[in-house]
Amino acid sequence: METITTIPEVREWLDAERRAGRGVGFVPTMGYLHPGHLSLVETAVKENPVAVVSIFVNPLQFAEGEDLGSYPRDLAADSAQCEALGVDYLFVPSVEEMYPSPVATVVKVSSVAAPLEGVARPHHFAGVATVVAKLFSIVGGCRAYFGSKDWQQVCVVRRMVSDLSIPVDVVACPTVREPDGLAMSSRNVYLSAEERAQAPVLRAALDAGLDAISAGETDSAAVEAVMEAVVDRADLASLDYAAAVQADSLVSDGPLHGEVRLLVAARFGRARLIDNDGAVI
Numbered sequence: 001m002e003t004i005t006t007i008p009e010v011r012e013w014l015d016a017e018r019r020a021g022r023g024v025g026f027v028p029t030m031g032y033l034h035p036g037h038l039s040l041v042e043t044a045v046k047e048n049p050v051a052v053v054s055i056f057v058n059p060l061q062f063a064e065g066e067d068l069g070s071y072p073r074d075l076a077a078d079s080a081q082c083e084a085l086g087v088d089y090l091f092v093p094s095v096e097e098m099y100p101s102p103v104a105t106v107v108k109v110s111s112v113a114a115p116l117e118g119v120a121r122p123h124h125f126a127g128v129a130t131v132v133a134k135l136f137s138i139v140g141g142c143r144a145y146f147g148s149k150d151w152q153q154v155c156v157v158r159r160m161v162s163d164l165s166i167p168v169d170v171v172a173c174p175t176v177r178e179p180d181g182l183a184m185s186s187r188n189v190y191l192s193a194e195e196r197a198q199a200p201v202l203r204a205a206l207d208a209g210l211d212a213i214s215a216g217e218t219d220s221a222a223v224e225a226v227m228e229a230v231v232d233r234a235d236l237a238s239l240d241y242a243a244a245v246q247a248d249s250l251v252s253d254g255p256l257h258g259e260v261r262l263l264v265a266a267r268f269g270r271a272r273l274i275d276n277d278g279a280v281i
């Protein structure tokens with residue numbers, strides 16, 4: 001595995017791979033890799049002759065007061081895991097390499113970026129879309145792998161790729177969960193033992209919402225009330241939102257129909273956790 005820290009070098013290597021007819025699979029991450037990331041890496045390695053992983057904790061997607069400074073990092077462990085899984089290139093740029101001067105060009109996706117996380121974290125998706133556009137421009141044509149745990153992020157990246165005609169295939173992979181249903185997330189390390197014990201309530205809320213839909217409920221407010229009631233049972237959870245929306249637009253436009261997505265976000269002490277699942281009506 002080659003570990004690369006500069007933009008020209010990664011471009012050079014990957015252009016040479018494509019010229020030689022080898023397609024590229026790309027997994028963008030912020031590091032501190034957990035089994036959720038590793039399943040994306042495994043899929044990228046399996047489905048592409050060349051696999052690239054990037055590790056970059058992107059300051060643009062953290063607001064003032066969020067956890068940029070304390071975001072967990074372990075480059076040595078990440079690098080060993082990537083090597084063991086057969087990654088060909090690990091791209092680990094510094095902040096100066098990615099943003100040598102103050103950023104004047106920002107990619108802002110409207111529509112799908114506006115609700116839910118867009119309300120809770122108003123600058124987040126512009127930071128994500130900007131860095132992902134930049135990473136796609138650096139890596140070049142590829143298949144890029146994202147976890148469905150960040151469903152709204154997948155929708156934002158897909159919309160950006162489509163609007164800007166970026167030659168990247170966005171692949172959404174299934175959420176990886178702990179045995180008790182908690183979705184894997186780098187931020188789970190912030191949970192105290194008591195909070196960790198209650199955190200699977202998010203999965204339970206999604207299940208209750210899905211059960212209501214299976215039983216014939218198509219009113220989004222009613223499904224949301226079912227999910228809220230479940231999260232309310234956990235006294236350490238402070239619910240941010242529980243939403244039942246159309247999977248592509250992330251809003252509800254009358255009775256739920258077709259592909260539906262249920263999304264929840266809640267704070268447990270220092271940790272703000274999100275989760276989601278889908279159904280077809």
Ligand code: PAF
Pocket residue numbers: 028029030056058061128131132150153
């Ligand atoms: O999902 C993440 O880890 C980040 O938002 C991403 C896509 C790597 C952009 O910084």
